[in-house]
Amino acid sequence: MSAAFHFDSLVWDWPIAIYLFLIGISAGLVTLTILLRRYHPDQGGAQSLVLRTTLIIAPSSILLGLLILIFHLTRPWTFWKLMFHYSVTSVMSMGVLLFQLYMLVLVIWLALIFRDQLSELQQRWLPRLGWCSRLLTRCLPLLRPIETVMLVCAVLLGAYTGFLLSALKSYPLLNNPILPVLFLFSGLSSAIAVALLVFAIRAKQQDLHHPEVTFLHRLETPVVWLEIFLLAAFFIGLWLGDDGKVRALSAALGGGFWSWWFWIGVVAVGLLTPLLLTLCHWGKTRWQLLLISSCSLIGVLMLRYFILYAGQMTVA
DSSP, X not given: OHHHHOOTTOOSOHHHHHXXXXXXXXXXXXXXXXXXXXXXGGGOSTTOHHHHHHHHHHXXXXXXXXXXXXHHSSSGGGGGGGGTOOOTTOXXXXXXXXXXXXXXXXXXXXXXXXXXHHHHHHHHHOGGGHHHHHHHHHHGGGHHHHHHHHHXXXXXXXXXXXXXHHTOTTOTTTOOTTHHHHHHHHHHHHHHHHHHHHHHHHSOGGGGXXXXXXXXXXXXXXXXXXXXXXXXXXXXXXXXSXXXXXXXXXXXXXXXXXXXXXXXXXXXXXXXXXXXXXXTTOOSSHHHHHHHHHHHHHHHHHHHHHHHHXXXXXXX
C-alpha cells in the first residue's frame, strides 16, 4: 500500500487528484446548467435546483481546488506572480489565465441570472449601491452571448485538467491526447452525480420525477458510455504505442494495487454499477438515487487518482 503512493518517479501526489476532481465538478456543473437552460428554458430559471446547486458549488469548488494547488506548491507565496505574468509556453500559466477568465465570466453570468435576488439583498443591506442593480438590468440583453462564452470557458477548463497532465511528456501514460476529452466527460459525469445527490437530499419524493431529474437521467447514461469508450480508446492507444507506452500500460493494468483500484473502483463501482442500476430502472426513490450518484462520484474521484498515480509509475 505504501509503495503504491510513494515511489521515486512520483512528482504530483494526492492533493493534485483532489484539485483535478474539484475543477472537473465546477466545469461540469456550469456546462450541465447551460445545456439545461438551452434545451429546457422553462426549467433553467433562478428557481431551478440545478442552477442553485451551480451557484453554490461551481465557484466554491474551483476556489477550494485553487487553494489546494497553491498551498501544495513548494513556494505558495509566489503563486501571485502567475496571475500577472503569463507565458504562452507554460501550461500552468495558461491555466491560471483560463481560471481568471472563467471566474470573471462565471460571476457576471450568475449575477445576471440571480439579478432579482441580488437586487433584494442590495436594497436591504447596501441601499447606496443601487447602481449595481441598474447596471445588471442594462446588461441583461447580453446574457445569451455571455452564456455562450461561459460554456466555452467551462469546456476549456474541463479539458484543461487533462492537458495539464498530458503536458508531462516524460510519463508515457499521461502523454496521451485522449486524456483532456476523458477528463472533460468524467467531469460532466461528476456534475450530474452532484446534481442528483442534491435532488436526493433536498427534494421531496414526488420531486424525483421533476423534469430536471429527467433531463439529468437522459444525459447520465450516454455520458457513462462515452467514458467507457474513451477509456477503451485511451488504453488501446497505449497498447498500440511505442515501448514506453506498452510498459506504462503493463504497469497500470498488469496487476498490483493500481490495477485492482482501476477494475474495482473505477470500472465496477464508478461505471458498471450506476449503468446497470439505471438499466434496471433504479433511481426512482431517494435511497436508490443516493446510491447511484455516490457510486458515480466515487468512480470519478478514483479515476483521477488512478490516472495521476499509475501515470507516474513509468518514465520514458
